[in-house]
Amino acid sequence: MILRYQKKNGTTVEVELTEKPLTIGRSPKADIVLEDERASRLHCGVRALDGEYLIKDLASKNGTFLNDERVESETLKAGDKIRVGNTRISVESTSAKGATTALHEMEKELSQGKGYNTILKEIVGDSKSRS
Secondary structure: OEEEEEOOOOOEEEEEOOOOOEEEEOOOOOOEEOOOOOOOOOOEEEEEEOOEEEEEEOOOOOOEEEOOEEEOEEEEOOOOEEEEOOEEEEEEOHHHOOHHHHHHHHHHHHHOOOOHHHHHHHHHHHHHHHO
16 A cells, blocks of 8 residues: 655655554654644554554644544555644555656666666556556
8 A cells, every 4th residue: 555645845755555664753763754743753653464554643642533533543445544733645555556656666677777668568568468
């Protein structure tokens, strides 16, 4: 799954969830750093548990909201909306990767020596196999 949100400058950020737990808050020590004065330093965390992802409030002052309901701990699913302070974070399936993620992945492959034509052939091949 992917967490997607916008920074104050309008930049969209996408973070793919993995087995590694992550923290969300305004502290530079958080894995996802929010520029939000209503977010606690370490506001909430997300971790994998039994094949699912769990969001847990970390005793934040203003609470963690999932689909407009304050939660202490809850399972995430695609389509959920998280609110931390004034920041809204959407939960999306990995197959719904946005253009930003796709471009970053392509840049990474190019920097590792993969050719542009090879990447295009893989994309076209992937789309043909889904048909």
